[in-house]
Amino acid sequence: MAKNIRPLSRQELLSPAVTDVDAFTALRYIRHRETVPALPELEDKGNPQLPGFESALLDLYHALWSPEPQVKDQVPPDRQYWQTLLGQAMATSAYQETHGYTSLKEFESVIGTISMAETVLTLVPEKDKKQLQKTTAAQQEANQMQEQSDQAQANADTLQQLTDTAQDAAASGNHPGMSAQEAQARANQLSQQATQAKADAQAAQELAQESALQAEIAAEELLGKPGSEQAEQKLRELTGIGIQALKKTQAKVEELSETIEAWGLEPAELSQQPIPEALALLERMRKNEHMRKFAALLGRVRRIATKKAKNKIAGEGARMTRTETGRDIKRAQRSELVALTSSHLRYPALTRWAHGELRLVSQQTKQKLGHGPVIVCEDGSGSMDGAKQQWAKAVTLSLATYAKLQKRTFAWILFDARVQKQKTFQGGSVSPKNMLDIVEAQAGGGTDFEKPLRAAMELVKTQGLKKADIVFITDGECAVSASFLKEFLAVKAGLDVNIITVLCDVASATAETVKKFSTTVEKASGFTAEEAENKIIKYL
CATH class of the missing domain: 3.40.50.410 (von Willebrand factor, type A domain)
Incomplete structure (x- = not known):
């Protein structure tokens, strides 16, 4: 586990998210965050430049790992820049190609998240980063003002309820321990307090609205007024950033996939060890001088060896089907595939998949004796x-x-x-x-x-x-x-x-x-x- 990681709850990550990421995916990401040092290191690097970068990393992981991620239609002003950048990127063919490599694949999704985040940090202009700081500060003030307004309104509502109760008691004569004059005086006093609280709540609401307007203005200064030439230009600029980040990410993930394929590795083998160790192993494989020169031929030879071995096995005995558990979706039972596509059953099915408990179909061959080493x-x-x-x-x-x-x-x-x-x-x-x-x-x-x-x-x-x-x-x-x-x-x-x-x-x-x-x-x-x-x- 990486050292000195600031604890983050799912809600802290989910609240600023601009995608429809759910609690299950957030939990998966948190577990990766605890074991892959590059993720919290990216947070430390990214937060001073792009506030809320922890949540942006979650959005990236969700966009790469989940089968059908979506970007939200409405987000607070301080998240609109990231919403626009990610939304435009996900609307491109480059995203579809990259997503084909990463969907439901842990190693590819994590390495893709890291690669894309690093590239985005490099490509976002410094002037945008400064304006984002301003927008974030304005949004934080707006949030604080809204909290004060909500509290003031709650106080006003409470005092109004007390006033109504006191006036009813004074009118009905139901005021034990108090004279009629005292009861009326108490009701009048509460009425004055309620009137003042209502005025305070109104003033707080106006301040909150003004602060929210300032946050919107700050976001508009960054992204441009909707429909304006500035907005169109910024949209093209953010789309370009997204495409460049995706292309670099796709190249990185393709390289990873080619290494896995060239070395004849299986995802199940890699999943048996922590992701940093597995990625370090793959990096050593990728950089191996001999195999880098010979990778293409090695991959073809190994594929033919794989085909030949499977063909020999297929022809050497009766096949027996039995049930086992694991994470290989290609061998998932039909009932599990149905569960993964059902909105009601998807969460428990994904939980089983995450724990390696998905019900799989396994076919084994009764091999004839005689195969030596x-x-x-x-x-x-x-x-x-x-x-x-x-x-x-x-x-x-x-x-x-x-x-x-x-x-x-x-x-x-x-x-x-x-x-x-x-x-x-x-x-x-x-x-x-x-x-x-x-x-x-x-x-x-x-x-x-x-x-x-x-x-x-x-x-x-x-x-x-x-x-x-x-x-x-x-x-x-x-x-x-x-x-x-x-x-x-x-x-x-x-x-x-x-x-x-x-x-x-x-x-x-x-x-x-x-x-x-x-x-x-x-x-x-x-x-x-x-x-x-x-x-x-x-x-x-």
């Missing part, structure tokens, strides 16, 4: 630097996705002259952080094929990973001894192991050694995503 031996030696390493990482992550979708154990061995790193993920339980760790792992020394191959076979023997598929990714620049080769081939046959070598022949490479121990050798040169399916995945 996928073990990747990745050559990280110095000769693999550059494009070869990029290919190695892309293939490794694609195979991790493939194993994960099939719930097959995935093992990864990074080697150079020795085994540098080795990890095993039972049942394909590879998290986004695991994938990033694999990509960022480097070696860079000499090359020894025997050590990683021994390590792979040891995994097969000690962890019961029989019928394994070992994918050996290298440029082939190494030799193995005759004694090792004889021993290895015997173990390979005994354990029913399949070895597919991916030869990264972007520059120098040789298949002479790997042919001796591989079931098949495929060259990476000229690989397309489609060829990856035929040349690698078909063997698994």
Whole structure:
């Protein structure tokens, strides 16, 4: 949780809001505000420039997250600038495109809120910010005067009620403990006080109206008189600010979505950790030098691996449907979809969604036995630097996705002259952080094929990973001894192991050694995503 956050109630946020944001969405935003430091930091930065910025952030979150947000028709003068800016922005095609990326998506909505708020703060002219301060001060005075007027009117109404009661008592003779003269005197005194209170209330109301008029004038100075050329010019100006902010936000959200897609991540995986940590992880993924160069190809390869894995699963047994709970609206039961679109049922349905308790349809396949693990031996030696390493990482992550979708154990061995790193993920339980760790792992020394191959076979023997598929990714620049080769081939046959070598022949490479121990050798040169399916995945 971020430190030193000023507590805000839902009502404090909802009252100045210019959208139809409800209490449920406000509560969701408050929870994000408590865990995403960038939000309260933006409040501190924005409030001196655009008063009421806390509520503006809520409006932005609602506009991006909620399926059908609307801007209010009537708002106080000090909120009219923000109402106009946001309303004009939401009326553009740029908003519709951005909203398509963010609707009901937590990470995209939060990052979009932050991005758009930062851009708006940058683009709003300084003269507007100064006039907004004036308008806000005028509105605060008008609010204070209205409160005083309401209090004065309440006092006048109370005194009038007391006067009416006293006069009735004096007229009816029902005044215990008082003479008729005393009762009448008391009624006259109250009448005078009520008359004065009524005059005071009238005066307070006039002051309140004058203050409200000054707030309207201040807003009009900022936005222009309705129908005037100044108003039309300001409308165009605010529309431009909104469109620029949306375009930057769309680019940011698209970048985030592309990173999620390229790395084959699922929203459910990311939602298992706090948003700041998830966003930090995605930022590391986005900035990864190797994957930035190879992202497009990686995304295509992983999509084909995903399709192939799902096709294999689909054809390997009877499908069983069962009910589970979660937040994946695409798999929500029909009754839940109906509830989400019903004004009476939407709040509890969204509550279930927020808590991961939405009723989902789950289809599972009774898979046939015989699927072994996928073990990747990745050559990280110095000769693999550059494009070869990029290919190695892309293939490794694609195979991790493939194993994960099939719930097959995935093992990864990074080697150079020795085994540098080795990890095993039972049942394909590879998290986004695991994938990033694999990509960022480097070696860079000499090359020894025997050590990683021994390590792979040891995994097969000690962890019961029989019928394994070992994918050996290298440029082939190494030799193995005759004694090792004889021993290895015997173990390979005994354990029913399949070895597919991916030869990264972007520059120098040789298949002479790997042919001796591989079931098949495929060259990476000229690989397309489609060829990856035929040349690698078909063997698994």
